[in-house]
Every structure is written in C-alpha cells, then in structure tokens.
Amino acid sequence: MSYSIKGNEAYKALRSFREYASSLYHERxxxxxxxxSYFAYRKIDVMRVVAVAKSISSQPRYLDVGCGYGDFLQKVREFIPNAIGIENDNIFYNFNMIKPDYIYFQDASLNIDDEFDVIFVGWMDPGIDFRKNVADKTEVVITTLDEGISLAAEYEDQGFQKIAEWRTPSWEDMNIELMNKYYTRISKNVYRQLSDLRGAHNLWYVYSRNPQNFQRIRASLRDCSRQELSVSSNYNFESIMDDCGFGYLEQLSGVGRKIKLNKLWEVTFT
Ligand SMILES: C[S@@+](CC[C@H](N)C(=O)[O-])C[C@H]1O[C@@H](n2cnc3c(N)ncnc32)[C@H](O)[C@@H]1O
Structure with a gap:
C-alpha cells in the first residue's frame, strides 16, 4: 500500500463506517x-452549471478550481467533455487513487494557466483566497459557499455582478440529518424536533462581469427551471436528500430562523 498515513486513517474510518452503514449512499x-463532495447536489445542479457554460459558448472552456478528486467534475464532463480541474492537494497520492488526466496538480493561489469561459469554484477553504486569479482568467464564475464555514466567496469586489443564486444542503447538513436519523439513539419525538431545525447552508452564486452575458445566463437558468418541473432524471444518491427532508423546492421550516429562506433549489435572479 502506498497511500499516506492521512489516507490510511481516513480509509480505516470509511471501512469501519461501511460495516454498519444502512445505505450505500450515506458515505458520500x-x-x-x-x-x-462538500456541496450536496442533484443532477439539476449539474444541468444548470452546464447550461450556463453553454450559454456562453457551444463548446465552453470549463475549469473546476479545487475540484478534489473530481466527483462533480466527472458529472459535468458527461456534457462538456473537455472540462478540466485543478487541485493542489496530494489527494490522489494520499488516497491511493488514479489521477484522471483531466485533473492537473496546480496551486490556484499562484497561477491559473489559460483563460476559460466559465470557472467553477466549489468551496474555498478558510484562509485561502484565490479569487483574483480566478477573476483574471474568466468572465463567468460559478461558486458555492457554505454559510459560516467556507470563506465567503463573493466576486463583487472583483468587478463581477451576481446574476442568480440558489440554495442546497451542504455535506454537513446532510451528515447531521443522517446521523440523527440512522446512527444516534434518540426518540422519534426528539428526532422530529431536531429535524424541524435542519438548515441548508450551501449557496450557489453565478457571476459575470460582461453585461452581454447577463441575459443569456438568466435565460439558460429559466429554461432549466422550466424543464426541471417535467423531467425527472436524477442520480441514485438523490433519494438520500429526499429522505433527509431536502426535497426539490422544499420549504424549510421557519423555526429558529429570523429570515424566511427561499425554497431549496429555487433560482432567484438579482
Ligand atoms: C472543501 S474542498 C472542496 C472539494 C470539491 N470542490 C468539493 O466540493 O467536493 C476544497 C478543495 O480546494 C482545494 N484547494 C484549496 N486551495 C487550493 C489552491 N490554492 N489551488 C487549488 N486547489 C486548492 C483543496 O485541496 C480541496 O480539495
């Protein structure tokens, strides 16, 4: 075995979880x-990101910065085959995974090679800020942030305008619900009370700084939203989000919240 101590410990924990996990899909x-991935997503999120990219170009140059091992990127590549990712962690060595040739080892804080039609940044770790380098290499940024955990990844101060946003659960929101529901001994009553407090903290923001793109992006997301209501194609793991009370267009309860949240996955335009 060549993976590092870090990877070894993580795999040990994963193997142990697999022995008692009540679903194959809980581990993600x-x-x-x-x-x-750190943001929980459905196929509609992939389709929205793809639609935004294709509204800019029929063969968009697409980059995922900090793509991890590429879980989300793989899905995007089904529709944009030349999409690539960069990652500065030794994730493939640490976890003894084969590095796909479309993921490059590169530190986005130092440089991003080439220009792209769309750059996707799924989470920026606390203490890391490579927004300027991203902004220098694209006119369209799609980013996700986890309220209160990741760095606020806004791009207004880089000269961009936010065009659209939507809310989904983060991995932690999912993890908490799964732990409460399946892996903790609590009464049904307490579980229900806790579940009423569940939050969805992952925000997706779509930015551009080129006004010519604003209408195209809005139109592409409006088309997606219309199609989502009638097309039900999805990934197997989405059933876990439904099971945890994070349904498509679900309205989370107002208990314990000062402001009313938008429905999950509801796109709002700014
Ligand atoms: C919280 S993880 C998110 C991974 C993936 N996007 C997801 O959502 O599952 C943040 C990722 O950004 C990577 N990262 C952090 N700083 C980076 C940098 N300067 N250049 C490239 N990748 C970076 C980390 O190694 C990590 O894989």
Missing part, C-alpha cells in the same frame, strides 16, 4: 473528500 455525505 459522511466522507465528502473521499467519496462525495
């Missing part, structure tokens, strides 16, 4: 770095 929310 418990071990997002190893087998999932």
């Amino acid at each position: 929310y418990r071990f997002p770095y190893l087998c999932g």
